[in-house]
Amino acid sequence: MRPSISQRVRSVIEIQSLTKRFGDTVVVDDISLTVDEGTISVFVGTSGAGKSTLLRMINRLIEPTSGRVLIDGQDTMAIPEDDLRHRIGYVIQGYGLFPHRTVSENIATVPRLLGWDKKRIAARVEELLDLFQLDSGEFARKYPHELSGGQQQRVGVARALAAKPALLLMDEPFGALDPVIRHKAQDDLLAIQRRLGTTIMLVTHDMDEAFHLGDKIAVMDQARLLQYATPAELLTRPAEEFVEKLVGTAERPFRLLALGKVREAVEPGAATGKPVSASATLREALSQLLWMGREKLPVVDADGTPLGRISIGGILAHGRQPA
Amino acid sequence: MNAISPHTSAPRTASAGAAVSLDRLGSVVAVLIGVALFVAPFVTYRANRIVAGEARMVLDALPMTLAIGVMAAALGVALVSVTIRQPIIRLVAAALGLAVIFVAVGRAPAFLTPPGNTFARISPAFGFWLLTLAFALLVADSITRLRLGPFARLGAFAVAAAALALLLVSGAWDGLSLLKEYATRADSFWREARQHVFLALGSLAAAALVGLPLGMVCYRVPRVKAAILQILNIIQTIPSIALFGLLMVPLSILSAKVPLAASLGIHGIGAAPAFVALFLYSLLPVVANTVVGLEQVPASVIDAARGMGLSTRQRLWQVELPLAFPIILTGIRIVLVQNLGLATVAALIGGGGFGTFVFQGIGQTAIDLVLLGAIPTVALSFMAAVILDAAIDLAKGPVRD
Amino acid sequence: MSAGPILWRLAALVLLVVFITKPELFAPLFEPLTINNAPAIYNQGSLLSLTLAHLGTVFSAALASAIIAVTLGIFVTRPSGLEFLPLSRSLVNIGQTFPPIAVLAIAVPLVGFGEKPTLIALFLYGLLPIFENTLSGLTQVSPLTLEAAKGMGMSLRRRLMEVELPLALPVILAGIRLSVVISLGTATIGSTVAAKGLGEVIIAGLQSNNMAFILQGGLVVALLAVLTSDALMAVERFAARKLGQSPS
Structure with a gap:
């Protein structure tokens, strides 16, 4: 029996005092943190902050100078390098698709390395093409240079997920996409992650991306980890001035609203106008209220049942600095 | 920007290896020098222009002091090539080595030819060419690693060319077979x-x-x-x-x-x-x-x-x-x-x-x-x-x- | 490729094959070039066996060059051989300033007349373009692709066999073609050192002042070289297409 795609494969990652020095320069300085299973942790910071090096020490593309990484309690140094990498998905900016192999051959890379039988590989490739909305008849036999940027990105992620890794490392995976496609690709990744439950560590320098995707955000600067917290905490209780600046003081209330759901600010009562969905973010609700020039709008849940109303005043209370 | 580079780990191997391991290229050069000195003949002696030659090792081909000088110089270059990595030192050592063997080989004819014999031909043999190759490899490698600019390269070339021209004009090589061939034509x-x-x-x-x-x-x-x-x-x-x-x-x-x-x-x-x-x-x-x-x-x-x-x-x-x-x-x-x-x-x-x-x-x-x-x-x-x-x-x- | 060039090539091939198997048929064409009733068609050996000997020499030397040069190229691009990379680049550069004829000529006194000096010269000189192209083919593989291969846990050997070499193959093949083309020419000159080959016809013509020999030798060698190079180029295009690269 073939394991179904929704089978939950998750891992908890513990990073303990991880340090990397190249000669005299410290690139990653004594970083410790834990990534909970089934969550997305996003590493942000300016370029040269050491986030890529940190990521590349997880799958040992770079050997740490000191410290260790535990995956589900097992020290990564105890696992042969290649075996370790078979178990960890890896997506880079530009994807590094094999130009001499078709889409399906690219996706089949790790299963082939693991010696899966042909039937199982073919089934897995089909499954992933389907999951990433790539029509197998059209795309399976295409070569990477025949794909658009967005399609290449999807193949890159599908390839990384092929052997059902419990952990996925992503280094600027959306960096090469234009803004419109990028947002859609982020949504798709979120949906797939929620469905598979894969633990993801993602590096980016795009703050919007960090807030959009991260269950937790790690802010790095000059080799150090400044703060590792939920997006809301980062906004309301920045650990250092640098974090506050990076988050963007002007953006702060809107980011906070984007984290809250309409459901949390529903007031009893009725209102007229186009209803707002309870699962929309407070930021989206505010936009709609401002755009339509209303004080209040009705709120409905997914099947259209009225839940009450939402008001500008009620939303504003959620975007305020906590006392 | 997150530059992805497969070379990030390169400095590690270089610095870690420096203390103990020998330079690989240097070792190859040293082996070539060893073969050239102790196994291969330095010059060939032929009774006339066409007949097959007899081999002469360094010690038999040159006056004793000069022979010892050549050996010392060549072994010195071998030592430098194995132990020292700075390209500039290697370059100087190899250039000196070339100068020594080039001058020395010109002395072989006078030493080997019986007085009054004008038919005998002396020509550089395998060992000489091997030494030249070994030294030239070291020179080429050093120059490549020094990443000289165009003027510096032209300068280095001009110095080498001038040195060769000097050897030719001075008559230091006139006894060699090739130059005798030239003299008749x-x-x-x-x-x-x-x-x-x-x-x-x-x-x-x-x-x-x-x-x-x-x-x-x-x-x-x-x-x-x-x-x-x-x-x-x-x-x-x-x-x-x-x-x-x-x-x-x-x-x-x-x-x-x-x-x-x-x-x-x-x-x-x-x-x-x-x-x-x-x-x-x-x-x-x-x-x-x-x-x-x-x-x-x-x-x-x-x-x-x-x-x-x-x-x-x-x-x-x-x-x-x-x-x-x-x-x-x-x-x-x-x-x-x-x-x-x-x-x-x-x-x-x-x-x-x-x-x-x-x-x-x-x-x-x-x-x-x-x-x-x-x-x-x-x-x-x-x-x-x-x-x-x-x-x-x-x-x-x-x-x- | 349109039909025109294919027809041309086919015609050239047929002409070549007919000429080397039945050269007498063409005697009337060459007669006006002879003087004093000299033979119009080369008569000191069969053109067919000369052609086969010529190709045999060239391809056995090219095979040896390819094996050694590709191996060396792989070695100097591995971590353990990286130290030799800068030097080997300069050596290739310097090596190519040696005319192949000089290599041939210097080999004669060392190993005597005949096939041997020719084989040695072809082998040595043939190393250069293949080695150079192996280097550029292997070093131009995108670092992103290699990073991805490594990140997915491909071993060094697999990365070489499944990623680097296939991606470098068209460039390596181009090096082999260059090497073969140069060898075809050098092997012709090999006839001056008594190697069996098509150069004999031209040399015989030069020695007996027979323009007919010179012309037919020149034609056969030229056709052979152009067709061989053409065939090897087709192999390169085929490889590039197989590897999903758009033919450039």
Whole structure:
């Protein structure tokens, strides 16, 4: 029996005092943190902050100078390098698709390395093409240079997920996409992650991306980890001035609203106008209220049942600095 | 930006290994030096020009003090190459090593030849060449690692050339077989040298005169480009001696039918078919590189030039050609090195040049005569390559990749 | 490729094959070029066996060059051989300033006349373009692709065999073609050192002042070289297409 795609494969990652020095320069300085299973942790910071090096020490593309990484309690140094990498998905900016192999051959890379039988590989490739909305008849036999940027990105992620890794490392995976496609690709990744439950560590320098995707955000600067917290905490209780600046003081209330759901600010009562969905973010609700020039709008849940109303005043209370 | 580089781990291996491990290239060089000193003969002694030679090891080939000096110098270079990594020190050591063996080998004839014997021939043997190779490897590696600029490279080359010239002019090598071979043919040597250079440079000049405009036409008219490049590609594939042969027939008919052609020196046999063939071979690199050079001028630059109101002609002369120049020059370099080599074949059809000695030497199994033709040819090609490489770097300007 | 060039090639091939098997058929064409009733068609050996000997020499030397040069190229691009990379680049550069004829000529006194010096010269000189192209083919593989291969846990050997070599293959094949084309020419000159080959026809013509010999030798060698190079180029295009690269 073939394991179904929704089978939950998750891992908890513990990073303990991880340090990397190249000669005299410290690139990653004594970083410790834990990534909970089934969550997305996003590493942000300016370029040269050491986030890529940190990521590349997880799958040992770079050997740490000191410290260790535990995956589900097992020290990564105890696992042969290649075996370790078979178990960890890896997506880079530009994807590094094999130009001499078709889409399906690219996706089949790790299963082939693991010696899966042909039937199982073919089934897995089909499954992933389907999951990433790539029509197998059209795309399976295409070569990477025949794909658009967005399609290449999807193949890159599908390839990384092929052997059902419990952990996925992503280094600027959306960096090469234009803004419109990028947002859609982020949504798709979120949906797939929620469905598979894969633990993801993602590096980016795009703050919007960090807030959009991260269950937790790690802010790095000059080799150090400044703060590792939920997006809301980062906004309301920045650990250092640098974090506050990076988050963007002007953006702060809107980011906070984007984290809250309409459901949390529903007031009893009725209102007229186009209803707002309870699962929309407070930021989206505010936009709609401002755009339509209303004080209040009705709120409905997914099947259209009225839940009450939402008001500008009620939303504003959620975007305020906590006392 | 998150630069992804597979080389990030490289410094680790280099620094970790420095303390204990030996330099691999240095070890290879040291082994070569060891073989050259203790296994291979330093010079060959022959009773006359044609007979087989007898080998002489370093200790038997030179006066005792000099022999010990050569061994000490060579072992010193071996030691440096194994233990020291700084390129500049290796360069100096290897250059000194070369100087020592080059001077020393000139002393062998006087030491080995019985007084009054004028037939005996002394020539450098395998061990000498192996030492030269080992030292030259070290020199080449050091110069590569030093990443010298164009002027520094030209300077280094000039020093080496001057040192060699000094050795030749001073008479230090006059006892060596090769120089004896030269002495009996000094007149014809310089005549063939002039002919060789004339064939190579003259055909290049003609190819540049025709090829540059042809390249510009190809750049403007894609259909012409496809046809011309295909034809030139085919010509380039034809082996030289076959092309010489193919050209001899029409040229001999021409000289028989048109007295003027004959009086201009155009004959089926001789320099004319060689010159024409070299010209034809030269066209492909010149034309192709002109086209590529012009095509790689960024469209934005051409657009800007148009926007500023430069005419087509002004654009060509002020923007496109200057930007294409380094690539065109690369084409010229390819042609010149190729022509200097191919010109040796001209001797087969009576076209003269250094090939004359090579083919005579093959006929008489006289290796000295072969070398008398081959060494100057290689030296000329090498000089052309060094000078034009420097010129290409200069043409590219200070921006380095 | 349109039909025109294919027809041309086919015609050239047929012409070549007919000429080397039944050269007498062409005697009337060459007679006007002879003087004093000299033979119009080369009569000191069969063109067919000369052609086969010529090709045999060239391809055995090219095979040896390819094996050694590709191995060396792989070695100097591995971590353990990286130290030799800068030097080997300069050596290739310097090596190419040696005319192949000089290599041939210097080999004669060392190993005597015949096939041997020719084989040695072809082998040595043939190393250069293959080695150079192996280097550029292997070093131009995108670092992103290699990073991805490594990140997915491909071993060094697999990365070489499944990623680097296939991606470098078209460039390596181009090097082999260059080497073969140069060898075809050098082997012709090999006839001056008594190697069996098509150069004999031209040399015989030069020695007896027989233009007919020179012309037919030149034609056969030229056709052979152009067709061989053409065939090898087709192999390169095929490889590039197989590897999903757009033919450039």
